[in-house]
Amino acid sequence: MTETDTTVITVSGQDSYPVFVGRGLLADSIAEQLGTGVKKVLIVHTSTLGARAVALRESLMDTYEVLIAEVPDAEAAKRVEVAAFCWQVMGQADFSRTDAVIGFGGGAVTDLAGFVAATWLRGVRLVQVPTSVLGMVDAAVGGKNGINTAEGKNLVGTFYAPAAVICDLDTLDDLPRNEILAGFAEIVKAGFIQVPEILDIIEADVDVATDPTTPEFRRLIELSVEMKARVVGVDFKEAGLREILNYGHTLGHAIEHAERYGWRHGAAVAVGMMFAAELGSLTGRLPVEVVDRHRSILESLTLPTTYPVGRWKTLLATMQRDKKTRSGMLRFIVLDDIGKPTVLEGPDASLLFAAYQAIGS
Structure with missing residues (x-):
């Protein structure tokens, strides 16, 4: 080596x-x-x-x-x-x-x-x-x-x-393409919460970006690892900064549970990021064009961006048991803009439902 x-x-x-x-x-x-x-x-x-x-x-x-x-x-x-x-x-x-x-x-x-x-x-x-x-x-x-x-x-x-x-x-090299694309949800997450270069590389040519033999693919792996290394190096036990890595995960984990883990983690997190983006927009934090950029990038990777409207009560109950909940209060990572994650604590139930309706199918 x-x-x-x-x-x-x-x-x-x-x-x-x-x-x-x-x-x-x-x-x-x-x-x-x-x-x-x-x-x-x-x-x-x-x-x-x-x-x-x-x-x-x-x-x-x-x-x-x-x-x-x-x-x-x-x-x-x-x-x-x-x-x-x-x-x-x-x-x-x-x-x-x-x-x-x-x-x-x-x-x-x-x-x-x-x-x-x-x-x-x-x-x-x-x-x-x-x-x-x-x-x-x-x-x-x-x-x-x-x-x-x-x-x-x-x-x-x-x-x-x-x-x-x-x-x-x-x-x-011999990983099925759907497995590679599912893994890209976490790469996209890194792009939105801290490393905009990731988003630019994917948007420039999604086929090149997702091909394991290309320099662009390797660059995306390295950028994502570097981002996570920076965050966990500062906050190993998730006492503060590390929470930003949960972007899209609160709803995403609930979807995985609802699907009895029949969905890949990346697919569930993709929907979770869309929910978090809509939630950020509804609170007046995130510009609508950034919400649209979420949808465009995730769909270019053939990742899901919607989930059935009728599943909300089940998902909400699961989220209330999530380890990120504190003192019975739901916490979500949302964005003020690309690279500017923040914690939204205890949002109103009607706001959560409206965000879910926005991604409902």
């Missing part, structure tokens, strides 16, 4: 760590970040990555005792029963505090692997290897880990920093 072909982005804070972005990073970078004190490694992955997980295991076996835990795909992985399965594998292999977990997969897998690493013996070394756009730009970076419950998404979780995050763009 050389500095000329690999970008290294540092997430600062009490437990700083590097995020590597490049190609051909898997074997060498992972071994380097695991370090010499580790003896046993658990690779958590989905069945769709079975062959790659086996290859990764073989590349590490000269140095470590490597076990594999295959887990369900997407949000089905984020259940306490699946975490318990991983704990069982680690317990039967006598994993100690000097051993390590590798999260190898999309955002759901890195969420699960982080939760498992954080809770086993109160914390073992963790290296995240995201293999989806969503995982690279959002889920694997920042140290938030969690599982879902019947009541809502990510209600059980930890703040636990990885030792490193390795974004090998080679893992995206």
Whole structure:
């Protein structure tokens, strides 16, 4: 690995760590970040990555005792029963505090692997290897880990920093296009809350921007990771600034729950951003042309921007259980303008309903 072909982005804070972005990073970078004190490694992955997980295991076996835990795909992985399965594998292999977990997969897998690493013996070394756009730009970076419950998404979780995050763009080359586009919702979010250059790149040529082989695509990954690194470096446990990363997520998580996680996270967040944009506009904060820009960009990525009108009561009930709610008061991230996010606390119920009507189908 050389500095000329690999970008290294540092997430600062009490437990700083590097995020590597490049190609051909898997074997060498992972071994380097695991370090010499580790003896046993658990690779958590989905069945769709079975062959790659086996290859990764073989590349590490000269140095470590490597076990594999295959887990369900997407949000089905984020259940306490699946975490318990991983704990069982680690317990039967006598994993100690000097051993390590590798999260190898999309955002759901890195969420699960982080939760498992954080809770086993109160914390073992963790290296995240995201293999989806969503995982690279959002889920694997920042140290938030969690599982879902019947009541809502990510209600059980930890703040636990990885030792490193390795974004090998080679893992995206055969990713289905709909998966790439779903991951772009989080990239668009980064553009609206802090990095307008992202929006310009997408609007210039959406096909080029979403092609993993182009410099523009890599630039978007790097810009998104840099944005998140800046935010979580200042506010690791979401006491203030980090809240801006929830733009589009309050309604988005409620939609995921309502759909029993049949919707991809990015699709739900896309609708959530449209709702937040309309809410910002209705409060007199956000110019209508910025609301229109949300819709134009998201639709160019074939992401949804509407949701059935009749589902509002169900969604509202779920949002009221969301972890972002404080003292029973709903909180939304809205924009005063592009790059100017702010917190809207306890908006009137009629205002929320009007914003939802604006995105209703």
